[in-house]
Amino acid sequence: MITAVNRPAALHINLAAIKENTRQAKAHLKPGQKLFCVVKANAYGHGAARLAPVMEEAGADGFCVAMLDEGLELRRAQIVKPILVLGLQPAEEAALAAANDISLPVSSLDWLKEAEKVLRKEGLQLKIHLAIDSGMGRIGFSEDEDFKAVNEYLQGNDAFFVEGMFTHFASADSADASYFDYQVKRFKHMESLLTVKPKWIHVDNTAASLFDKDVASDIVRFGIGLYGLNPSSAPGSQDLEPAFALKPAMSFVSELTYVKQIHKGYGVGYGSTHIAEEDEWIGTVPVGYADGWIRKFQGFKVKVGDTYCPIVGRVCMDQFMVLLPKKVPAGTPVELISADPAAPNSLRRAADWLDTIHYEVACQFNDRLDRIYDNE
Numbered sequence: 001m002i003t004a005v006n007r008p009a010a011l012h013i014n015l016a017a018i019k020e021n022t023r024q025a026k027a028h029l030k031p032g033q034k035l036f037c038v039v040k041a042n043a044y045g046h047g048a049a050r051l052a053p054v055m056e057e058a059g060a061d062g063f064c065v066a067m068l069d070e071g072l073e074l075r076r077a078q079i080v081k082p083i084l085v086l087g088l089q090p091a092e093e094a095a096l097a098a099a100n101d102i103s104l105p106v107s108s109l110d111w112l113k114e115a116e117k118v119l120r121k122e123g124l125q126l127k128i129h130l131a132i133d134s135g136m137g138r139i140g141f142s143e144d145e146d147f148k149a150v151n152e153y154l155q156g157n158d159a160f161f162v163e164g165m166f167t168h169f170a171s172a173d174s175a176d177a178s179y180f181d182y183q184v185k186r187f188k189h190m191e192s193l194l195t196v197k198p199k200w201i202h203v204d205n206t207a208a209s210l211f212d213k214d215v216a217s218d219i220v221r222f223g224i225g226l227y228g229l230n231p232s233s234a235p236g237s238q239d240l241e242p243a244f245a246l247k248p249a250m251s252f253v254s255e256l257t258y259v260k261q262i263h264k265g266y267g268v269g270y271g272s273t274h275i276a277e278e279d280e281w282i283g284t285v286p287v288g289y290a291d292g293w294i295r296k297f298q299g300f301k302v303k304v305g306d307t308y309c310p311i312v313g314r315v316c317m318d319q320f321m322v323l324l325p326k327k328v329p330a331g332t333p334v335e336l337i338s339a340d341p342a343a344p345n346s347l348r349r350a351a352d353w354l355d356t357i358h359y360e361v362a363c364q365f366n367d368r369l370d371r372i373y374d375n376e
């Protein structure tokens with residue numbers, strides 16, 4: 001996909017906010033804990049290769065990504081700190097990971113056997129993290145027998161270095177702690193079966209750290225909070241209060257490319273879902289669903305100059321229209337998403353509008369949009 005730099009629409013990323021959130025996350029760690037910055041999915045849409053060095057300077061001890069290619073991108077960006085892939089990779093990729101000093105998660109004995117063949121051929125050793133499914137139902141060991149067999153297999157096996165053992169919480173962002181406590185118990189049980197001692201045992205994500213969950217974790221896998229977003233963000237729910245103030249880093253700005261007056265009975269957009277009730281001023285914004293600004297944004301209010309104006313008519317592939325209170329000139333700035341967490345067009349409120357979470361909204365803005373980095 002071509003990043004369109006010669007257009008009046010871009011995501012702005014406030015580097016000062018990223019630095020501040022990273023520093024605060026680090027300062028909030030318990031003694032001895034390490035901060036692994038989660039930069040999967042292009043740093044939740046903010047730009048991984050650009051932000052990883054900034055986070056490193058602000059205190060990151062390592063990085064987490066979702067897949068091997070994202071880790072390789074960080075290595076190409078001169079990141080030398082530890083990189084952990086969180087999702088399962090094909091066993092054939094074990095050599096590529098090892099050659100680039102990237103750690104992989106392990107969920108089965110069969111995978112280890114396949115990976116060992118590849119590693120022996122190349123004379124490489126792979127760093128692994130044993131994934132435990134303690135109640136997320138996603139990846140990881142959950143049966144005692146399977147886990148004991150893996151423990152056995154790894155004894156003295158120099159194709160692997162057991163760097164970690166970890167699990168992921170399904171509800172660390174919830175005020176109700178019962179399922180969280182159940183997962184901790186399950187994880188501790190699995191840990192008790194191990195005789196191979198991993199270097200790092202880790203369970204914390206942003207929510208577990210920010211809401212001060214009482215659980216041991218050598219590493220905090222800190223994601224959403226780095227971008228200044230509260231992990232407790234179910235649509236329409238009351239957010240839990242984080243341990244420190246988060247500063248959103250992303251804003252989305254464009255401008256009106258066209259302004260015109262329409263008269264009573266005139267339609268706007270595909271299907272004419274908006275019909276003028278009287279003379280109206282309509283502005284056109286050159287952003288559409290092909291940028292990730294999806295059709296469900298119809299009706300959401302964006303800030304045109306100083307006024308919040310509703311999106312009228314269907315969002316098109318590359319453009320959408322807003323209803324203006326009066327005539328304003330073409331070229332007037334339009335703020336689609338504000339970095340002010342209290343603004344009605346914050347990422348959080350946009351997510352509410354779409355009936356989803358801001359994680360998803362930040363990731364869905366795609367690479368056709370330029371990312372401009374401010375406040376270096």
Ligand SMILES: *Cc1c(COP(=O)(O)O)cnc(C)c1O
Nearest residue numbers: 038086168205206221222223224
């Ligand atoms: C995405 C992810 C994280 C980070 O979660 P946040 O809520 O963004 O902090 C941590 N651990 C795992 C396994 C993940 O998949």
